[in-house]
Amino acid sequence: MGRACLAIVLLASSALAQFDTATVRHMKLRLKFTNGDCDLTAHVQLIGTSGPLLDGRPNDQCEVDFANVPSGTYHVEISGQGFAQTDEFITTTNESTDLELEIKSRNDQVTIPSAGPVVSAAGLSVPAKALKEFDKSNSLINRQDFSKAIQSLNRAIAIYPSYAAAYNNLGAIYARLGDRDKEREAFQKAVSLDGHLAAAYLNLGRMSIAEDDFHAAEDVLNKAVANNPTDPTGLVLLSYCQFQDHHLDDAIATGHRAHALKGEHSSVHLIAAKSFEQKRDAAGAIAELELFLREEPTGERADQARKDLKILYGIHQ
Secondary structure (H helix, E strand, O other): OOOOEEEEEEOOOOOOOOOOOOEEEEEEEEEEEOOOOOOOOOEEEEEEOOEEEEEEOOOOOOEEEEEEEEOOEEEEEEEOOOEOOOEEEEEOEOOEOEEEEEEOEOOOOOOOOOOOOOOOHHHHOOOHHHHHHHHHHHHHHHOOOHHHHHHHHHHHHHHOOOOHHHHHHHHHHHHHHOOHHHHHHHHHHHHHHOOOOHHHHHHHHHHHHHOOOHHHHHHHHHHHHHHOOOOHHHHHHHHHHHHHOOOHHHHHHHHHHHHOOOOOOOHHHHHHHHHHHHOOOHHHHHHHHHHHHHHOOOOHHHHHHHHHHHHHHHHHO
8 A cells, every 4th residue: 555654854954053044945855765666656745834835746867856945844745656654854954955765665565554563452352254354455455446445444343343453544544545534533543442552653643743743743652652662663753753842851762762672763863963952962962973873874864964973073072
């Protein structure tokens, strides 16, 4: 199933500097699909604090151009087919506006999120007929037949009204179809039926981030993390929301939790570095940027981190 890829873009960022009102005259976002193909039908939307700002589709170079972008904090929502959810943090300055976002392809897996490792009592008692409809819906999702997938999930729910995972998958389909009201209703129903369904809390958190409601996002992401503490995605998003809510010590601590997990989630060090910057703690910011460079030594983000380090070393001395 095609899913929205959520990336958070921090424009006009520099060491110990606040966001200003400058304008990025030209910003290029290059989409890099891990399967080597470019989905030219992908819809890319740049969202600011007041809502959607600019949108576009990739050209034959798999690049999306944005012009006259006010400096500030944005997230990018990318919707299309055949790729998985991506959560990425990208930092740039007014002089450096050529960004690249890697999008992981998922050709053999259903991209509806699962409940994670936590299995509730409700999930253990699903009747065989309901489970059959649920599995059928996944096959339909893989074929992009969303209307029939919804029908199968509704049949599963009719057989087993407490089927929280089915409501979660309904919400994911409605997200793909752009029906925000039904999406939220389905995710909320899922967590009301199963308070341990981490994926549904994570999805509600993403919705709140898209609406710039970071307080609400923190609340549900804390529940996602509590129910699936080894999922770095929840920790990365939670750290970002805590930073946006000026809960700087919490953002740093959450980043450290993510760092302790296996996998690639170096973005938490950028969030922690910015948190230390706002606390006017140059030594802490330096330590986080050095950790970031050990995990991600090359690329534009690494180049920017080195520039920030030069400034921070001068402040710290």
